[in-house]
Amino acid sequence: MEEKTIVCISCYYKGYDFMDEMKALGNKIILVTSENLKEKNWPWHAIEETFYMPELKPSVWNLEHLIQGFSHLMKTRKVDAVVALDDYDVEKAALIRETFRIPGMGQTTHRYFRDKLAMRQKAKDSGISVPEFTAVFNDDEVNSFVERVPAPWVLKPRSEASASGIKKITSQEQLHEALNLLGEERHLFLLESFKPGDVYHVDSLTFNKEIVFTSASKYLAPPMQVSHEGGVFRSKTLGRYSEEFKALEEINARVLSNFGLLNGATHTEFIRGKEDKKWYFLETSSRVGGAHIPDLVEASSNINIWREWAKIEDALLRDKSYTISPPTGYYSGLIIALIKDKEPNYSNFECEEVVKFLPIDHHVGIVYKSNDAAIIQERLDSAADKIQAEMLNILPPKVRS
Numbered sequence: 001m002e003e004k005t006i007v008c009i010s011c012y013y014k015g016y017d018f019m020d021e022m023k024a025l026g027n028k029i030i031l032v033t034s035e036n037l038k039e040k041n042w043p044w045h046a047i048e049e050t051f052y053m054p055e056l057k058p059s060v061w062n063l064e065h066l067i068q069g070f071s072h073l074m075k076t077r078k079v080d081a082v083v084a085l086d087d088y089d090v091e092k093a094a095l096i097r098e099t100f101r102i103p104g105m106g107q108t109t110h111r112y113f114r115d116k117l118a119m120r121q122k123a124k125d126s127g128i129s130v131p132e133f134t135a136v137f138n139d140d141e142v143n144s145f146v147e148r149v150p151a152p153w154v155l156k157p158r159s160e161a162s163a164s165g166i167k168k169i170t171s172q173e174q175l176h177e178a179l180n181l182l183g184e185e186r187h188l189f190l191l192e193s194f195k196p197g198d199v200y201h202v203d204s205l206t207f208n209k210e211i212v213f214t215s216a217s218k219y220l221a222p223p224m225q226v227s228h229e230g231g232v233f234r235s236k237t238l239g240r241y242s243e244e245f246k247a248l249e250e251i252n253a254r255v256l257s258n259f260g261l262l263n264g265a266t267h268t269e270f271i272r273g274k275e276d277k278k279w280y281f282l283e284t285s286s287r288v289g290g291a292h293i294p295d296l297v298e299a300s301s302n303i304n305i306w307r308e309w310a311k312i313e314d315a316l317l318r319d320k321s322y323t324i325s326p327p328t329g330y331y332s333g334l335i336i337a338l339i340k341d342k343e344p345n346y347s348n349f350e351c352e353e354v355v356k357f358l359p360i361d362h363h364v365g366i367v368y369k370s371n372d373a374a375i376i377q378e379r380l381d382s383a384a385d386k387i388q389a390e391m392l393n394i395l396p397p398k399v400r401s
Helices: 016-024 063-074 087-100 107-113 116-125 139-148 172-188 223-229 243-259 293-301 305-318 373-390
Strands: 005-010 028-034 047-053 081-084 133-135 153-157 167-169 189-193 197-207 210-219 232-237 264-273 279-285 331-338 354-357 363-370
Touching (some): 005 087, 016 028, 016 305, 047 063, 081 087, 081 305, 087 107, 107 116, 107 243, 116 133, 116 189, 116 243, 133 139, 139 189, 167 172, 172 189, 197 293, 210 243, 232 293, 232 373, 264 305, 293 331, 293 354, 331 373, 363 373
Parallel strands (some): 005 028, 028 047
Antiparallel strands (some): 133 189, 153 167, 153 189, 197 264, 210 232, 232 331
């Protein structure tokens, strides 16, 4: 079997299972990552070579230097695929593919999975409901928007991951002040109507334009709230035959089809309006969800998204078919919170529904599994009460969904 060479790009520590599976399938892995991640527990047994990039600021590299370095790499190595392991790496990988004519998502399509303004416009043009929004390039357009759409609004970075950098705005004066503070970076933001409601995430796998696996879950506290106010991050999977699951499966398929996704893993978020009960598209990304969401998905379905994504990439490289096992139908729950101690004492959390305790410094992290959705809710509520009363740190946790 011919060995294929895959370059994995990541400015964040993730993708262990992906690289391990790729190696097991008979491929050669080259990792390009940030210098400050040298000491992380990467799957060194699976990685042939590693190249390090200095960060200009968190998650940002000099793209010209990246291309120069990749050009040097290509002199003596035939690269068959370039894979972005984190949200911040999608544009890096797309630039490399375009420059060196490597198959995969290019720079036009990648914007729909990275740029929140582009993805909102694409969803709107495709007849998919989105919260009302506007670019903030032009003062007159901004003024027209705020006169037409009542406050509150949210000022969002177009290219940040999760809830990073989002500001809730409650008045025109506050908005003008915020826009002035952005200065020359103003064009990197968008303004959107704040839509109260429940937030959901859909994690899926696509092979040759066909969605082969879907998991749908509900956040019990919106990521924006946890990011800004601190507290406990919780999510639970939905029953595969529930009304919510079916609605999310349908709208997720519409998003991925209209956005032009051909292959790979996606993490997409939707909100159900509190008042009108309508489903609204929030954002999508062509990567595996963060914040240990893959552990949540695997507990309920027995599907490891990272490993299945590797199998999809391998099938594409070798022009062979791909099939996935039918998912199991358990309910699962995930809870993560920043705590005062480096290592939590889990003795008070042990129960038969625990699948695993997550090894994250200064965090509590627990994954539950059960045949009963009510038991999962009870476990998540009980754990949240214990954490809030005895362990929680006052700083907001850094959760990347």
